[in-house]
Amino acid sequence: MATSPITAAASAAPSAGAPASTSGKAAMSDAQFHQLAKIIYDRAGIHFAPAKKYVLESRLAHRLSELELEDFSQYISFLTMGPYQTDEFQEMFNRITINETSFFRNEPQLDVFEKKVLPEIIEARKSTKRLRIWSAACSTGEEPYTLAMLVHRTLGVRLPDWRIEILGTDISEKALEAASEARYTEYAMRTTNPMVRTRYFKQDGPYFILSDSIKPMVNFEILNLKDRLAAKRHGTWDVIFCRNVMIYFDDPMKKQVVNMFADQLAPDGYLFIGHSETIRPGEAPFEPMPWPQAFAYRKPLGSTKPVM
Secondary structure, eight states: OOOOHHHHHHHTSOOOOOOBOTTSSBOOOHHHHHHHHHHHHHHHOOOOOGGGHHHHHHHHHHHHHHTTOSSHHHHHHHHHSSTTHHHHHHHHHHHHOOOOOOTTOSHHHHHHIIIIIHHHHHHHTTTTTEEEEEEETOTTTHHHHHHHHHHHHHHGGGGGGSEEEEEEEESOHHHHHHHHHTEEOGGGGTTOOHHHHHHHEEEETTEEEEOTTTGGGEEEEEOOTTOHHHHHTTOOEEEEEEOSOGGGSOHHHHHHHHHHHHHHEEEEEEEEEOTTOOOOTTSSSOEEOSOTTTOEEEOOTTOOSOOO
């Protein structure tokens, strides 16, 4: 087999000589794990504890074979030096993350959004008729499209009079490509009731194709939640959803992200987080709403600045 330019670039770097595993694949040393974990944290804010070394090792072992690299030291060099590092970080991120989502996930929370928050925001914006919703870390798009369906059926015949801006962002280019395609399997539809399926999807063999009445309501963009300036250029949002993402952050990163949301949220806006997440007092100017299973937060009256 001819040596690829990728292999040549990586093999020029010094190797730590990590031993091969019993499976014949390169094993990851503790030092290599700490290097990779730091790269991931610095670039994406995702924290891998030492106990999760096996996750990185198992999910990246095949990538080393694809690149014809002998060990993780060569891979780290390839990831941090030369012309391929940006593309490779994206490839690595696609492999070490799991995009577990579905349409209408956590319906009790979505009921609060549709029946309490959405009517309130619509009433408050009736003079401008502009509604802005950000779905952060949206994976393959099920969440922002779900929100678009809820807005669509809430506004009904009033929809053409409104300017609806729903943005789905994620750090994974691969996930956003799938989101833009809006073509889903039965697994993504597993929490979607038959009436919604009939109204908003067309079945094409094993796939469900999202209706053209919903798809144009959502735009997608790569955005790293560590990049506060990138978030800031999008302006103020009426509602922000960021569910089941902050569980991967350590406390400093979580505080940074929550404060960024506070900065980008309208004074009367709402933040929705995952059912296994919480915002502790003092982390940001947010107070929990007293709605069961809502996991919704709002800035206290008169609060305009985030806690730094």
